[in-house]
Amino acid sequence: xxxxxxxxLIEMQNVDKFFGTFQALKNINLEVKRGEKxxxxxxxxxxxxxxxxxxxxxxxxxxxxxxxxxKELTDDVKxxxxxxxxxxxxxxxxxxxxxxxxxxxxxxxxxxxxxxxKVEARETAMHFLERVKIAEQAEKYxxxxxxxxxQRVAIARALCMKPEIILFDExxxxxDPEMINEVLEVMTDLAKExxxxxxxxxxxGFARSVADRVIFMDAGEIVEEAEPEEFFKNPRNERTxxxxxxILTH
Amino acid sequence: MDAVTGWWDDYFWGSxxxxxxxxxxxxxxxxxxxxxAAAKLSDNxxxxxxxxxxxxxxxxxxxxxxxxxxxxxxxxxxxxxxQVFNPEIKFVDVPPMWAGTFAIALIVGSYATETFRGAFLxxxxxSIEAARALxxxxxxTFVFIRIPxxxxxxxxxxxxxMLSLIKDTALISIIxxxxxxxxxxxxxxxxxxxxxxxxxxxxxxxxxxTIITLTVMGLEKFGLRTTEGAR
Ligand SMILES: Nc1ncnc2c1ncn2[C@@H]1O[C@H](COP(=O)(O)OP(=O)(O)OP(=O)(O)O)[C@@H](O)[C@H]1O
Ligand SMILES: [Mg+2]
Numbered sequence: 469x470x471x472x473x474x475x476x477l478i479e480m481q482n483v484d485k486f487f488g489t490f491q492a493l494k495n496i497n498l499e500v501k502r503g504e505k506x507x508x509x510x511x512x513x514x515x516x517x518x519x520x521x522x523x524x525x526x527x528x529x530x531x532x533x534x535x536x537x538x539k540e541l542t543d544d545v546k547x548x549x550x551x552x553x554x555x556x557x558x559x560x561x562x563x564x565x566x567x568x569x570x571x572x573x574x575x576x577x578x579x580x581x582x583x584x585x586k587v588e589a590r591e592t593a594m595h596f597l598e599r600v601k602i603a604e605q606a607e608k609y610x611x612x613x614x615x616x617x618x619q620r621v622a623i624a625r626a627l628c629m630k631p632e633i634i635l636f637d638e639x640x641x642x643x644d645p646e647m648i649n650e651v652l653e654v655m656t657d658l659a660k661e662x663x664x665x666x667x668x669x670x671x672x673g674f675a676r677s678v679a680d681r682v683i684f685m686d687a688g689e690i691v692e693e694a695e696p697e698e699f700f701k702n703p704r705n706e707r708t709x710x711x712x713x714x715i716l717t718h
Numbered sequence: 719m720d721a722v723t724g725w726w727d728d729y730f731w732g733s734x735x736x737x738x739x740x741x742x743x744x745x746x747x748x749x750x751x752x753x754x755a756a757a758k759l760s761d762n763x764x765x766x767x768x769x770x771x772x773x774x775x776x777x778x779x780x781x782x783x784x785x786x787x788x789x790x791x792x793x794x795x796x797x798x799x800x801q802v803f804n805p806e807i808k809f810v811d812v813p814p815m816w817a818g819t820f821a822i823a824l825i826v827g828s829y830a831t832e833t834f835r836g837a838f839l840x841x842x843x844x845s846i847e848a849a850r851a852l853x854x855x856x857x858x859t860f861v862f863i864r865i866p867x868x869x870x871x872x873x874x875x876x877x878x879x880m881l882s883l884i885k886d887t888a889l890i891s892i893i894x895x896x897x898x899x900x901x902x903x904x905x906x907x908x909x910x911x912x913x914x915x916x917x918x919x920x921x922x923x924x925x926x927x928t929i930i931t932l933t934v935m936g937l938e939k940f941g942l943r944t945t946e947g948a949r
Contacts, residue, residue, distance in 0.1 A: 526850065
């Protein structure tokens with residue numbers, strides 16, 4: 469692993485994505501360097517989820533190029549699997565495996581994908597559960613945990629795969645207000661440790677304190693891209709201004 | 719009850735026949751159900767239509783009729799096939815055991831088709847996506863995520879299918895299968911005590927169905943332990 473700070477981990481070049489005849493992404497260009505934290509915001513239906521889901525190929529792009537850690541995403545299954553090993557994802561609805569205990573949730577992909585033995589996989593699992601401060605719940609099942617706890621487990625599950633990049637798709641928007649902070653704290657810690665992150669969120673406090681850049685999307689396009697300071701103080705685009713006035717008055 | 723004394727061994731062997739038919743029809747039923755469900759879920763129009771016809775036909779006709787038609791139909795069919803090779807053959811007898819096993823598996827399999835299809839669709843897409851995002855292959859996702867979630871969803875209905883199967887074995891006596899019902903009819907012929915003889919049959923079937931019910935309950939408890947409150 470090379471550690472040059474300027475190494476590009478994610479590159480999207482002129483990416484288009486269609487659902488039938490509906491164009492969900494229009495000419496997306498994005499470059500993310502190692503260790504960068506990007507926050508993506510924008511109105512519902514603007515293509516935020518679609519964009520980050522293209523990065524680990526949960527959606528297939530129709531035009532342009534997506535290059536992750538030097539590997540281009542094509543139809544080649546080997547490349548897709550290789551990319552997925554480097555890219556972790558955290559979903560809005562947690563998506564833990566309901567039939568497995570917490571610790572088994574964390575062990576499964578390590579064993580199947582990384583081919584790590586049981587003992588080591590469990591050790592890694594417990595290590596990351598401790599990091600998200602939830603080790604005592606290891607033998608419980610997902611339904612027995614609160615939403616905030618489940619989301620922290622989901623983050624730990626992604627971390628167990630030792631990814632280079634983690635994608636977050638509105639990780640706090642399904643949570644009760646009192647649980648949002650415990651998840652944001654974990655994410656902030658991760659950011660401090662230098663994890664490369666793309667985070668779809670409307671938590672503007674988090675964006676201000678953590679993001680290197682904020683991206684605003686509307687109607688499938690990246691409309692504005694700026695450092696948080698600049699983004700919140702001097703939004704240039706009319707659509708950004710309108711959006712910000714809406715969410716900041718809440 | 720004295721009248722039953724001489725018939726215990728016949729009832730025992732009759733029960734073994736029931737058990738054997740149950741086990742084989744269960745395996746076939748699962749197979750037919752899985753094929754039917756896969757066909758319904760596939761993108762192939764023809765496969766969808768065939769599977770739809772299958773469920774409509776077998777759920778919409780009396781079970782006893784299916785058994786009779788399958789038994790005599792296959793006998794006629796096999797006879798005509800055999801006559802092509804040897805015109806001397808007058809009638810090929812199909813073993814009632816196999817015709818019956820096949821028939822009830824087809825019938826209950828048509829119900830299982832819907833159960834398996836529903837269970838497949840009932841698995842939350844989120845779990846599947848999470849597995850794919852973690853780098854698990856399609857096969858790994860199917861085996862470790864979809865199947866374990868599917869069987870939990872399918873179990874309650876599947877328990878009913880097993881009860882249907884065990885009860886349907888009694889219908890096969892009509893084509894001469896030597897099971898408990900058949901034994902009872904013979905016993906009545908010699909002893910003239912229909913009530914006693916049928917009570918024994920009832921007790922045997924109740925025994926089988928109780929075992930099935932308890933097994934399903936145990937499995938459900940095991941399955942629900944993991945999903946309590948989730949559904
Ligand atoms: N599988 C799909 N099939 C058809 N259309 C889709 C599909 N997924 C997304 N879309 C459409 O693409 C557009 C972008 O969706 P996307 O989920 O990326 O928006 P989003 O910005 O994440 O919105 P939200 O804030 O509501 O999550 C929407 O108009 C949506 O209806
Ligand atoms: Mg979204």
